[in-house]
Amino acid sequence: MKSLRPLALAAAAMALDAGQFVAHAAGPDLGTAEKQGVNVPAIVIFVIFVLGTLAITYKAAMATRSASDFYAAGGSVSPFRNALAIAGDYMSAASFLGISGLVFSSGFDGLIYSIGFLVGWPVVLFLIAERLRNLGKYTFADVASFRLDPTAIRSLSAVGTLIVVAFYLIAQMVGAGQLIQLLFGLDYLYAVVIVGLLMIVYVAFGGMKATTWVQIIKAGLLLVGATLMALAVLVHFGFSPNAMFASAVAVHPKGEAIMAPGGFVSDPVSAISLGLALMFGTAGLPHILMRFFTVADAQAARKSVFYATGLIGYFYILTFVIGFGAISFLMPDPSYFKVGADGHYNKITDLLGGSNMPAVHLANAVGGSVFLGFISAVAFATILAVVAGLTLAGASAVSHDFYAEVIARGRVPEQKEVRISKISALVIGLIAIYLGYVFQKQNVAFMVGLAFAVAASCNFPVLLMSMMWRGTTTQGALIGGVLGLASAVAMVVLSKAVWVTTFGHPAAIFPYDNPALFSMPLAFVGIWLFSRLDKSRRGALERAAFDAQYVRSETGIGAVSGHIH
Amino acid sequence: MEDASVQRIMRDPHFRELVRRRSEFAWVLSAIMLAVYLGFILLVAFAHNLMAIKIGGGETSVGILIGLAVILLAFVLTGIYVSQANSRFDDLTRDLKEGLER
Numbered sequence: 207m208k209s210l211r212p213l214a215l216a217a218a219a220m221a222l223d224a225g226q227f228v229a230h231a232a233g234p235d236l237g238t239a240e241k242q243g244v245n246v247p248a249i250v251i252f253v254i255f256v257l258g259t260l261a262i263t264y265k266a267a268m269a270t271r272s273a274s275d276f277y278a279a280g281g282s283v284s285p286f287r288n289a290l291a292i293a294g295d296y297m298s299a300a301s302f303l304g305i306s307g308l309v310f311s312s313g314f315d316g317l318i319y320s321i322g323f324l325v326g327w328p329v330v331l332f333l334i335a336e337r338l339r340n341l342g343k344y345t346f347a348d349v350a351s352f353r354l355d356p357t358a359i360r361s362l363s364a365v366g367t368l369i370v371v372a373f374y375l376i377a378q379m380v381g382a383g384q385l386i387q388l389l390f391g392l393d394y395l396y397a398v399v400i401v402g403l404l405m406i407v408y409v410a411f412g413g414m415k416a417t418t419w420v421q422i423i424k425a426g427l428l429l430v431g432a433t434l435m436a437l438a439v440l441v442h443f444g445f446s447p448n449a450m451f452a453s454a455v456a457v458h459p460k461g462e463a464i465m466a467p468g469g470f471v472s473d474p475v476s477a478i479s480l481g482l483a484l485m486f487g488t489a490g491l492p493h494i495l496m497r498f499f500t501v502a503d504a505q506a507a508r509k510s511v512f513y514a515t516g517l518i519g520y521f522y523i524l525t526f527v528i529g530f531g532a533i534s535f536l537m538p539d540p541s542y543f544k545v546g547a548d549g550h551y552n553k554i555t556d557l558l559g560g561s562n563m564p565a566v567h568l569a570n571a572v573g574g575s576v577f578l579g580f581i582s583a584v585a586f587a588t589i590l591a592v593v594a595g596l597t598l599a600g601a602s603a604v605s606h607d608f609y610a611e612v613i614a615r616g617r618v619p620e621q622k623e624v625r626i627s628k629i630s631a632l633v634i635g636l637i638a639i640y641l642g643y644v645f646q647k648q649n650v651a652f653m654v655g656l657a658f659a660v661a662a663s664c665n666f667p668v669l670l671m672s673m674m675w676r677g678t679t680t681q682g683a684l685i686g687g688v689l690g691l692a693s694a695v696a697m698v699v700l701s702k703a704v705w706v707t708t709f710g711h712p713a714a715i716f717p718y719d720n721p722a723l724f725s726m727p728l729a730f731v732g733i734w735l736f737s738r739l740d741k742s743r744r745g746a747l748e749r750a751a752f753d754a755q756y757v758r759s760e761t762g763i764g765a766v767s768g769h770i771h
Numbered sequence: 772m773e774d775a776s777v778q779r780i781m782r783d784p785h786f787r788e789l790v791r792r793r794s795e796f797a798w799v800l801s802a803i804m805l806a807v808y809l810g811f812i813l814l815v816a817f818a819h820n821l822m823a824i825k826i827g828g829g830e831t832s833v834g835i836l837i838g839l840a841v842i843l844l845a846f847v848l849t850g851i852y853v854s855q856a857n858s859r860f861d862d863l864t865r866d867l868k869e870g871l872e873r
Contacts, residue, residue, distance in 0.1 A: 314822075317838040318815060325808045325841070328848045332797040332804075336856075448829030455830055465832040466823030467815040474816040483814050485805070505861070512853040521844045754777045760790050761864055763780070763871075 245390040247579025248586075254391075255427075255587050256404065259420045263408050266415035273620045276413035276627060277344035277602055278499040284417055285506045289513030291370070291418045294425030295595050296323065296514075297521050297738045300381055300654075302428065303562040303669035309529020309556045310536075310564035313454070313464025316529055320522035322481055326488030327518065331511040334489050337673050337759040339498045339507040345599075345748040346495040346665065347607045353751035355407070355680040355744070356616070359668070360607040362687045366664040367492040367603035369691070371596050371634075371658075372641075373653040378596070380650045382589040386561050389566065389582040394646055399442050402639035405594040409601060413624075414500055417594045423589040427584045429517070432524040435565070441530030442634035454533040459553050464533075479723035480655075486726065487658030490665030493599035504762050525565075532564035534573045542567050547642040593638070609763030652703035655720055659698060663690035663725035671733045673759055676752040679745035682737025690729025697721030776871075785870055789863040796855060800848050811841050 274280050283291070303699065309316030342348040347363035379398055386397035410414045443449040451465060458464050488494065498507045536542045542558055543551040557563055569581035605627035610618045670688040671678045698704060700716035737745070758764045780786050814822060814837065822834030 314832070314834055314838070317835070318812075321811065321838060321841050324845050325804055328804045328845050328852070329801050331849050331852055332801045354835050448831055451830035451835075462823075465825075465830060467819055474813065477812050477816055478809060481808060485808065505857070508853055509854055512849045516846050517850045519846050523839070649870045667813070753781055754774070757777050757786070760793075761780070761786070761867060763824060763868065 215548045241386055245389060245579060245582055247576050249579075249581035251583035252586050253577055255423070255583060257588075259408065259416070259423065262419045262423075263416040264414035266412035266419065266505070270401055270415060273344070273606075273624050276417065276624045277496070278607060279414040279418055280635055282498060283500040285501060285509035286513055287418070287422055288497055288501050288506070289517060290425045291421040291500075292494060292510060292514040293517035293521065294337050294421035294428075294588075294591055295494055295497070296518050297425060297588065298378065298592045299385060299585045300378075301522075302432065302525060302588065303385070303565050303585060306525045306529040306532065306565040306568075307562045309448040309526055309563060310532045310557075312468050313460070313530070313533075314466055315459070315468045317522075317526060318467070319426055320525065322484035323488075324515070324519055324522060325481075327511060327515040328484040329485060330489045330494075331515070333510065333670065333674075334495075335498055335507045336504040336762075337386050337509050338495060339501065339504045339668075339672070340759050340762045340765045341755065343607050344496070344499055345602050346490075346492060346669055347603070347611075350668050350683070351611075352672065353748050353755050354672060354678070355748075356611050358684050359450070359672075360611045362684055362691075363665065364368050364603040364607040364612075366490075366660060366668075366687070366691060367607070369695075370490075370492055370657045370661050370665070371600035371603070373632075373657040375593060375596050375600075375638050376641050376645055377580045377650045377653040377657075378589060378593050379638050380648070382586075383642055383646060385562070385589070385639055386586055388563075389585060389673065395643060398639055398642040401590060401593060402635050402642065404590055405597050405638075406593045406632055406635035408590075409597045409635070410628040412625075414496075416599060417591075418500060420495075420587075420594055421591045424584070424587045425517070426460055428588055429506070429521065429524075431569075431581050431584050434577075435568060435572060436524045436527040436531070439535070439568075442531075442534075450527070450530055450534065454530045454575055457473040457537040457553070460532050473718070475723065476718045476720060479718055479720040482726060483655065483658045483662045483720050483722035485662075486666050486722070487662040490661030490669065491658075492603065492661075492665065493595040495665075495669075496595075496599055496602065503765070528565050528568060531572075532568040536564060536567050539571070542571075563701065597631050600634045604630040604634075622719040639647050649703070649707050652698060652701075652707075653727060656695065656698045659694040659720060659722050659725065660691055662722045663694040663729050664688075665731055667726065669730040671730070671737075673755075675734075675737075676749055676756075677737050678733060679737045679740040679742075679748045681742070681745060682733045682735070685736040686729045686731070686733030689732040690725050693728050694721045697725060779868070783867060783870065785863060785867040789852065789860060789867060792863070793856075793860050797852070800852055804848055805847065807841060807844060811837065 270276050272280070305316050305319055310317065338346065338349055341352050345363070345367070347360045347367070349357035350363055379401065383394040383398040386392050387394050390397070408420055439450065443453065455461055457466065493677045497510070501510055503509050536557070537553045540551060543556045544558060545551045545556070558567070566578065566581060566585070570578040573712070605623050609626050610616065610623045664687045667690055668683050671686070672683055697716045698721055700714065701719060701721070702714040703719065705711050705714045815834070822832060822837070824833045825831070826833060826836065
């Protein structure tokens with residue numbers, strides 16, 4: 207069977223120091239995802255979730271008539287629900303299991319990842335959210351191409367979207383297959399097919415309405431489950447963090463070291479590069495940006511981010527408590543470990559099921575088999591909800607940006623565009639199942655990192671510069687965006703994760719783990735320089751069109767308004 | 772929107788004030804978040820001993836408190852922005868729109 211390590215890495219999105227991580231994972235049995243016995247409570251709870259979400263999808267399909275319904279849920283999602291959906295997109299199974307697993311194995315270092323994922327949100331709020339809502343309709347390409355040439359900019363945005371979606375989706379599918387095999391006792395292939403088919407149904411039939419509701423329900427379940435677990439831990443220690451930490455330090459093989467930074471950040475350049483990718487990548491993730499069009503107006507978009515930041519921060523604090531709780535509850539108990547013939551076991555590497563399992567075992571330790579089933583089912587639901595959001599973003603890029611604007615030049619009936627989006631969702635889903643199958647044995651750890659790097663180096667600079675800088679022209683945005691995109695992909699390919707681990711070359715050509723520190727400035731400078739050099743008549747017209755865009759982005763006057771049902 | 776009304780809004784003192792104040796505010800908050808986050812990463816990388824100091828005789832370390840403080844700060848900064856936007860900036864926007872209707 208296959209290593210579960212990719213999930214943990216994907217979870218952590220990218221190890222600050224991948225080598226260090228691999229060293230953590232060097233134990234002989236670690237990460238072996240053995241098929242477990244069939245987990246009946248988990249399957250029952252999951253089937254209830256699936257039936258419920260399919261009923262919602264049916265209702266959503268009945269209520270989905272226009273393109274606005276399909277892409278943006280008719281702009282009818284309330285700010286708090288949208289915040290739950292945004293938080294849901296972020297609280298993947300990988301961040302839940304992976305980060306609590308990192309806290310379990312390394313203590314403090316787990317916190318570094320959580321913080322990296324969180325700090326992008328304030329920036330999204332301050333610079334992006336309201337302007338995006340005021341200018342756009344369904345996708346961020348609507349905004350980037352507001353006054354620029356739609357053919358060029360939408361093609362670029364669609365490519366950026368599809369690359370981000372593809373890598374993110376592969377990492378999720380592979381993680382899903384391995385996790386479900388572990389939690390439910392289902393074969394890898396069945397697991398991947400079930401995830402793929404359900405996400406196709408949600409997206410193709412229910413569009414954004416169903417996708418949002420699946421995400422809201424899952425986020426609610428996950429927050430409730432994680433809260434109960436963290437409460438159980440805190441109650442045990444009489445709500446004293448000191449007692450919890452002391453107990454963890456006493457049983458953890460690394461002792462006091464778990465309370466301070468470990469070896470993750472040995473190379474500050476990689477660390478800062480990763481930090482930039484996490485922070486600004488969030489502001490360029492197409493499935494997240496789409497969520498700002500599902501609310502009524504800029505005020506609602508603004509409130510969504512505020513609540514979402516709170517929910518995500520709260521969730522990461524829970525995973526921290528869960529990780530420390532798992533240390534205290536699980537490490538002294540041999541029944542959670544593979545015990546050697548001499549009765550000894552390694553408290554980090556011999557955990558049954560591998561490095562992603564602390565949260566799952568802790569559920570069993572504090573709540574018995576029914577709670578274990580609940581948490582397993584929630585983890586499955588989490589994967590489903592995240593892949594559905596990604597698929598919708600990919601399908602929208604194909605139908606709304608590429609087909610409707612680039613191929614049909616804006617002359618396409620709304621119903622036909624929606625039909626093409628549904629077909630795209632089907633095709634993307636089938637491709638995802640196939641890639642999930644193909645990549646089963648591959649190390650996909652770098653893929654989430656690459657997705658964030660491309661989002662930060664292509665989508666984000668093009669979006670920000672087109673909204674904020676009068677001088678941006680199509681020529682500049684196109685060349686700068688392509689520079690950011692190409693350099694991010696090239697540097698990841700030449701980095702250790704791909705060049706050495708996947709291709710088997712002896713040494714990496716690009717010495718750092720994440721390219722954002724270099725590819726992001728390249729994109730911004732490219733946009734600036736080639737806009738400056740643009741002396742064309744079209745460029746002059748585009749600069750002149752900035753005022754109208756600026757007024758609308760700052761005030762919402764003339765914006766497409768959603769309607770509350 | 773027509774060119775004439777766009778130019779009218781661009782010259783409107785309410786609009787200029789709204790945009791100037793809001794973007795100053797947003798960039799300052801963004802800079803604070805970026806600086807705090809990069810500072811945190813640099814502390815993690817270079818100030819291991821500081822981060823490992825125990826607080827008040829318990830096990831809780833400086834590093835964990837700083838980490839939690841960064842999470843809290845992210846939430847507080849978004850809260851500050853939203854409260855300002857809901858009052859000051861929305862008022863300015865309303866004034867602007869009312870002024871235009873007259």
